[in-house]
Amino acid sequence: MPKKTKPTLVLGATGKTGSRLVPLLRDRGVPVRAASRGGEVRFDWDDETTWGRALTGVGAVYLVDQQDKPGQWDAETMIERFYARAADLGVTRVVALQARPAGAIGGKDLHAGTDTAERSGLEWTVLRPSWFNQNFDEGVLLDGVRAGELPLPAGDGAEAFVDVADVAAVAAAALTEDGHHGRVYNLSGPAALTFAEAVEVIGHAAGREVRYVPVSQRDYEAELVGAGVPADYATFVGDLVARIDQGTSSAVTFTVEQVTGRAPVAFADFAKEAASRGVWAAA
Numbered sequence: 001m002p003k004k005t006k007p008t009l010v011l012g013a014t015g016k017t018g019s020r021l022v023p024l025l026r027d028r029g030v031p032v033r034a035a036s037r038g039g040e041v042r043f044d045w046d047d048e049t050t051w052g053r054a055l056t057g058v059g060a061v062y063l064v065d066q067q068d069k070p071g072q073w074d075a076e077t078m079i080e081r082f083y084a085r086a087a088d089l090g091v092t093r094v095v096a097l098q099a100r101p102a103g104a105i106g107g108k109d110l111h112a113g114t115d116t117a118e119r120s121g122l123e124w125t126v127l128r129p130s131w132f133n134q135n136f137d138e139g140v141l142l143d144g145v146r147a148g149e150l151p152l153p154a155g156d157g158a159e160a161f162v163d164v165a166d167v168a169a170v171a172a173a174a175l176t177e178d179g180h181h182g183r184v185y186n187l188s189g190p191a192a193l194t195f196a197e198a199v200e201v202i203g204h205a206a207g208r209e210v211r212y213v214p215v216s217q218r219d220y221e222a223e224l225v226g227a228g229v230p231a232d233y234a235t236f237v238g239d240l241v242a243r244i245d246q247g248t249s250s251a252v253t254f255t256v257e258q259v260t261g262r263a264p265v266a267f268a269d270f271a272k273e274a275a276s277r278g279v280w281a282a283a
């Protein structure tokens with residue numbers, strides 16, 4: 001009898017990358033535990049009693065953590081505990097999602113957990129994508145685009161926006177194929193765009209005007225706090241956006257094509273498809 005493939009645990013399975021990864025793995029015949037607080041399988045980073053059941057019997061894990069929750073989440077400790085538990089329960093491979101900017105962002109290291117992966121004794125791959133295209137149509141930038149104005153402290157900086165379909169495709173390869181152990185993959189789309197360029201593409205696709213308005217980091221954070229966002233989270237987001245002005249993730253990489261064998265999604269193609277769904281109709 002052929003050996004049964006152990007399930008893969010996909011964290012953040014209701015989120016932008018996880019929701020695309022689950023069908024890709026199932027199409028490859030891999031059994032999947034699609035997990036999050038509200039997913040098919042319950043997994044809550046803040047409730048460790050949910051970890052054991054989610055991890056038991058699993059062969060590989062797609063790890064989406066909570067590093068974008070500064071002040072509320074101690075990344076180093078939590079990730080360390082998660083890897084230890086996973087190793088104890090027989091997991092052999094972890095593919096972890098991080099982000100490209102290095103150094104302290106709002107006081108947090110978005111690359112935390114890399115050392116833990118190296119020390120874990122498991123096979124590991126780290127994915128560090130640029131900002132997702134999908135921030136514009138299902139994430140933090142959607143309301144601004146709908147309102148026709150995007151005020152951000154990104155100056156004239158460019159970002160090599162990447163599509164979550166490409167991130168998920170790289171994750172699927174790293175989870176199911178050989179040759180990705182010990183690799184850190186910086187993932188980008190095929191070109192870097194400033195926010196002014198990105199909203200022009202979106203405006204063209206949506207048939208309406210969308211303006212990018214550069215603002216100072218301080219004004220931006222004050223605006224967020226005024227809208228009820230906790231101060232530490234406002235600082236985190238302000239720092240993250242300001243990194244775009246510094247060009248931190250503007251370098252185009254060729255990793256998506258190298259790993260998947262096909263070119264990454266162009267921003268204009270993403271915009272055309274999203275516009276065809278009517279997602280950017282005026283608010």
Ligand SMILES: NC(=O)c1ccc[n+]([C@@H]2O[C@H](COP(=O)([O-])OP(=O)(O)OC[C@H]3O[C@@H](n4cnc5c(N)ncnc54)[C@H](OP(=O)(O)O)[C@@H]3O)[C@@H](O)[C@H]2O)c1
Binds near residue numbers: 014039064131
């Ligand atoms: N957005 C970007 O441009 C970007 C770029 C590079 C890297 N990243 C990284 O990608 C990761 C995900 O960010 P995202 O904005 O794309 O979010 P997302 O994956 O779209 O949504 C977050 C996911 O995590 C789950 N989740 C939230 N709180 C949880 C908890 N306490 N325990 C377990 N699961 C929880 C959510 O599902 P439930 O609500 O059902 O729990 C959801 O599936 C972050 O680490 C971020 O740094 C994002």
